[in-house]
Amino acid sequence: MNDNMEWSKAQPDPNHTGAEAKQNQAQNDLFAELSQYLKENNDPLQLKNQRRIPPLANWHPKQVGDIDIVIKANGEWWHDGRPILRQALVNLFATILLQETINGEIQYFLKTPAQKLRIEVEDAPLLIDSVAVAIEDEVAFLEFTTNTGDVVRLDHEHLICLKPFMAKGASSADIRPYMFIRDGLSALINRNTFYHLIDIGKLQEKNGQTVLVLQSGNQTFNIAMPIDS
Structure with missing residues (x-):
């Protein structure tokens, strides 16, 4: 993840168990891959003038998981307990936001051709x-x-x-x-x-x-x- 992204990865905690550490590392890896995909496939300057929504229905990612991203009830996006401060990146994430109903429950994901990552939404996405x-x-x-x-x-x-x-x-x-x-x-x-x-x-x-x-x-x-x- 490049340095100008205004959030940070979860840092290792010596009190975490091995399983928790592996889970945090997997989450960080998924987040880095998702960020890289967005960087390569979207131009924030272009999106200021033209909204582009990717063809989510045509993507069938094999990798499905969870990521610690929360859309707060006030519309703020948080990752790893901290707000995401770069609005251009939040805008890009919103273009790959997906809603699905699973076992009668509405769930939300960020979806790319390679990954589908479940996030938490407190109210509306x-x-x-x-x-x-x-x-x-x-x-x-x-x-x-x-x-x-x-x-x-x-x-x-x-x-x-x-x-x-x-x-x-x-x-x-x-x-x-x-x-x-x-x-x-x-x-x-x-x-x-x-x-x-x-x-x-x-x-x-x-x-x-x-x-x-x-x-x-x-x-x-x-x-x-x-x-x-």
Whole structure:
């Protein structure tokens, strides 16, 4: 792994057993290989202007394992207990993010032609941090951008829904807004963006319930607001 990557490998711990040391070394090797693959196959400067999602469905890696990467509930990516500070690398990791349902449980992986590595996701795998009105052929669309570079417009393939989320240690669930992005992956809409969305739309009372009415691409979308909002 090159020196300018702003995270570090797990360091050997003299208190670890031989099995634990081998597991840490295997994890470090997998992470180094994944980082090298991304470096060779993606150009962060190019991705600033053009989003490129690899053909994950065409890849059938034989090596499957786990890696200590966590996508926090606030959208931060962590490795080995530390945040990954280079946003360009986080953006690249997001392009190879895969969701699968195994034995009824949703699991997330980073996938390359050679490896499929399971990671932990505390809430949604992606985070929307901005919304704007885009005009195309005199038609207004609501356009959402994630903090890792995905751009989608509100339509019937990219809907918004409200779902409960129970944070670790919390006594009750929060109702949070999510949006479908791609390939089964959803994104949490962060608080400031959702407030902006409320300003853009209209709140109406329908059948005794508050509904956020949004217009995008000459279509109307209704989002029922939680009672305590």
